[in-house]
Amino acid sequence: AQTVTQSQPEMSVQEAETVTLSCTYDTSESDYYLFWYKQPPSRQMILVIRQEAYKQQNATENRFSVNFQKAAKSFSLKISDSQLGDAAMYFCAYIKAAGNKLTFGGGTRVLVKP
Amino acid sequence: GAGVSQSPSNKVTEKGKDVELRCDPISGHTALYWYRQRLGQGLEFLIYFQGNSAPDKSGLPSDRFSAERTGESVSTLTIQRTQQEDSAVYLCASTPQWIQETQYFGPGTRLLVL
Numbered sequence: 361a362q363t364v365t366q367s368q369p370e371m372s373v374q375e376a377e378t379v380t381l382s383c384t385y386d387t388s389e390s391d392y393y394l395f396w397y398k399q400p401p402s403r404q405m406i407l408v409i410r411q412e413a414y415k416q417q418n419a420t421e422n423r424f425s426v427n428f429q430k431a432a433k434s435f436s437l438k439i440s441d442s443q444l445g446d447a448a449m450y451f452c453a454y455i456k457a458a459g460n461k462l463t464f465g466g467g468t469r470v471l472v473k474p
Numbered sequence: 475g476a477g478v479s480q481s482p483s484n485k486v487t488e489k490g491k492d493v494e495l496r497c498d499p500i501s502g503h504t505a506l507y508w509y510r511q512r513l514g515q516g517l518e519f520l521i522y523f524q525g526n527s528a529p530d531k532s533g534l535p536s537d538r539f540s541a542e543r544t545g546e547s548v549s550t551l552t553i554q555r556t557q558q559e560d561s562a563v564y565l566c567a568s569t570p571q572w573i574q575e576t577q578y579f580g581p582g583t584r585l586l587v588l
Contacts, residue, residue: 364516393575403563405517405579451516455575460505460530462567462577464516 362387364454366465373442374473380427381437381468383452391457394428396437399467400448408450411435413457439470447472476500478580480566486586487556495551495583499568506549507577508533508541511563520564523549556587 363386373379385394396408411419411428418426423440439446452465479498487493499506505524509517510533519533523543534540538556543549553560563584567577 395576397579403565403582403584405565405567407576407578410576453517457575459575460522460524461507461519461533462509462517463519466516467514 362389362454362456362463364452364463364465366452366468368468369466370469370471372471372473373439375444376441378438378440379442379470381439381450381452381470383435383437383465385433385435385452385454385463387433387454387456389456392459393455393457394426394435395453395455395462396424396426397451397453397464398446398448399451405451409437442470442472444472444474446470478566478568478578480564480580480583482583483581484584484586486588488588489558490555492552492554493556493585495553495564495585497549497551497566497580499547499549499566500570500578502546502570503568503578504546504571505569506543507567507569508549508551509565509567510535511565511582513562517565520551553585556585558587561585561587 392413394411398406409421427436449467451467453462481496508520511517522530526543538554541551563582565582567579
């Protein structure tokens with residue numbers, strides 16, 4: 361069974377600084393997708409970034425970028441120039457290609473200090 | 475267009491009562507998913523619909539839980555004889571056929587069983 365592990369329950373970052381969130385996963389599949397979702401207090405799960413396993417190039421979305429290490433089964437998220445609005449829970453998630461269920465990690469709470 | 479919507483936003487019920495939670499997916503999205511999020515945890519998969527059929531019900535925790543979907547639109551998750559351990563946020567997501575692996579979430583229903 362696939363598992364996703366986020367080892368950092370909470371991370372704190374100063375406004376305008378950079379923070380990196382860790383995620384590791386376990387799978388026997390070769391074709392899959394990885395995601396980072398943001399969940400603010402409103403509960404809405406917001407898609408931050410998506411990575412296809414067959415792509416070697418790391419995905420980026422504005423201030424958000426990932427470091428995807430397929431062999432190590434690692435998928436970290438870097439938030440650059442942190443803003444107060446980035447404060448939220450961040451979840452790493454995995455789905456196999458043509459799969460129908462996301463497997464989520466336990467989440468990392470990000471606190472942004474002004 | 476509009477995103478995934480869920481109702482009610484919050485529901486308080488007494489132990490032993492039945493509850494119905496509703497999800498309206500994004501128009502045109504063929505696949506629909508239900509997840510449960512217990513306090514401070516990641517999301518757990520409950521059930522997946524493709525159209526109005528449910529090929530994967532593997533996450534439903536007991537026979538007190540059931541779900542149905544009308545065509546490619548509204549879905550209802552029903553919990554019978556609610557228990558205190560059913561207290562959680564129930565999130566719905568939908569996916570367009572052409573981006574099968576990317577799920578877009580609604581704001582969830584927070585259920586509290588007293």
